[in-house]
Amino acid sequence: MKMKKIGIWIEAIRLRTLPVSVAGVLTGAGFAKWEGCFEWKPAVICFVFAVLAQIVSNLANEYYDYLRGSDKKGRVGPRRGVTEGDIKPNTLRNVTYAVLAITCAVGCSLIYYGGWWMVPVGVAIAIFAIAYSAGPYPLSYHGLGDVAVFLFFGLVPVNFTFYVQAGRFDPATLLASITIGMMAANVLVVNNYRDVEDDKAAGKHTTVVLFGRKVIGTLYLVSGYVAVSMLSPVWLLAMLKGKWLMIAVPVIYLVMHTVTWVKLLNRDGAELNPLLGATARNMLIFAILLIVCFCIYPLHVM
Numbered sequence: 001m002k003m004k005k006i007g008i009w010i011e012a013i014r015l016r017t018l019p020v021s022v023a024g025v026l027t028g029a030g031f032a033k034w035e036g037c038f039e040w041k042p043a044v045i046c047f048v049f050a051v052l053a054q055i056v057s058n059l060a061n062e063y064y065d066y067l068r069g070s071d072k073k074g075r076v077g078p079r080r081g082v083t084e085g086d087i088k089p090n091t092l093r094n095v096t097y098a099v100l101a102i103t104c105a106v107g108c109s110l111i112y113y114g115g116w117w118m119v120p121v122g123v124a125i126a127i128f129a130i131a132y133s134a135g136p137y138p139l140s141y142h143g144l145g146d147v148a149v150f151l152f153f154g155l156v157p158v159n160f161t162f163y164v165q166a167g168r169f170d171p172a173t174l175l176a177s178i179t180i181g182m183m184a185a186n187v188l189v190v191n192n193y194r195d196v197e198d199d200k201a202a203g204k205h206t207t208v209v210l211f212g213r214k215v216i217g218t219l220y221l222v223s224g225y226v227a228v229s230m231l232s233p234v235w236l237l238a239m240l241k242g243k244w245l246m247i248a249v250p251v252i253y254l255v256m257h258t259v260t261w262v263k264l265l266n267r268d269g270a271e272l273n274p275l276l277g278a279t280a281r282n283m284l285i286f287a288i289l290l291i292v293c294f295c296i297y298p299l300h301v302m
Contacts (some may be wrong), residue, residue: 006152008086014058016277019284020153020184021054022047026287027180028161031173034294037166039116045106046161052103054153057129059096061140064088064133069202100126113164121160128152141204145192146185154181175230176290182227183283189220191265194272217265224257238293241302245294253286 010173029043066082066089068272075201082092109121113119132139132148139148163169192199193216199209208216228250260278267275 008210008226010235012059012062012081012082012092013055013086014266015086017187017280018051018054019158019280020149020187021050022155023280023283024153024157024177024180025050025161026186026284026291027176028158028173029165029171030287030291030294031054031158031176032165034296034297034299035166035170036300039099039165042064042110042164045109045113046157046164049103049106049110050157050161052099052106053125054176056100056103058134059099060130061133063092064138066092094098097260100129103129109262110164111138118160121156125156133148138207143207143210145188146207148156149188150181150185153184154178156179169291172234175233179227179230180283180287182223182230183286184281185282186220187276188277189216189223190272190276191286193217193220194269195265217261220264221258221261223296224261225254228254237302239299241297243293243302246297248288249293252289253282256282256285 024044025047028046029038032038032043062080062082066080081090104122104126107125108116109120110122128139128148128151131137132145139145155174158180159169159173162173189208192208192214195215196206198204198206231250235247235250238244256278260275260282263278264272264275274275
């Protein structure tokens with residue numbers, strides 16, 4: 001019984017999606033390592049903060065979708081504990097805001113490394129985590145979920161993870177944050193691609209509902225290629241310096257991405273569930289391979 005309860009909460013935090021937040025921090029830390037300014041303490045704090053913030057967002061999404069009646073029993077997507085009666089709504093709400101409080105406490109420690117202006121950044125992240133699903137204008141209900149994911153799982157974690165280590169922003173890291181943001185948005189695309197009929201019935205205007213599966217399915221493929229191309233200066237530098245191992249990073253990612261896209265077009269309903277984790281996995285593998293190459297080929301020896 002205890003293991004079953006643990007499993008219910010693991011479902012609620014959506015474990016398979018957490019690589020999205022991890023990849024952003026790893027990429028920011030990887031560029032810090034590449035440029036010779038890596039600091040493990042702020043990097044670890046960013047890692048913990050990012051994962052906790054995503055957990056808050058996932059829990060809040062489940063709770064507020066339940067309140068709005070968006071999730072139904074027997075839904076196509078992964079089981080929702082509160083909808084199925086496994087988690088009491090008040091319990092889920094209390095846990096959500098308790099984790100939010102812990103997240104904010106962890107984030108405050110970054111003031112030491114980034115200065116007091118990190119406070120408004122943290123506040124914005126906290127607001128997004130809840131406002132994605134709640135409030136008078138929930139972002140996920142108005143076609144803005146993809147934009148929010150791009151910003152808060154791409155631009156924010158990559159750039160600010162680098163900043164709290166280097167004390168500055170960096171053009172290459174900015175390009176990388178766009179790459180990661182586009183990859184993160186693709187994870188949401190799979191989620192909304194799967195749930196399009198349920199979302200229509202619930203009045204949830206995701207980009208898939210607004211533009212249709214055909215358009216967004218194509219956009220999924222194109223986004224992956226455009227994302228990788230954003231780091232063209234890095235790939236070009238690697239080629240000019242004869243660091244061919246680094247070129248394997250975009251190639252491996254694009255192969256995995258294309259395979260996942262083919263599966264996306266040829267599956268439906270619950271068959272799409274594994275592709276959510278696969279898209280997040282592809283993104284994480286890209287970030288890990290990039291870090292490995294940066295450790296082998298730091299910028300000062302290229």
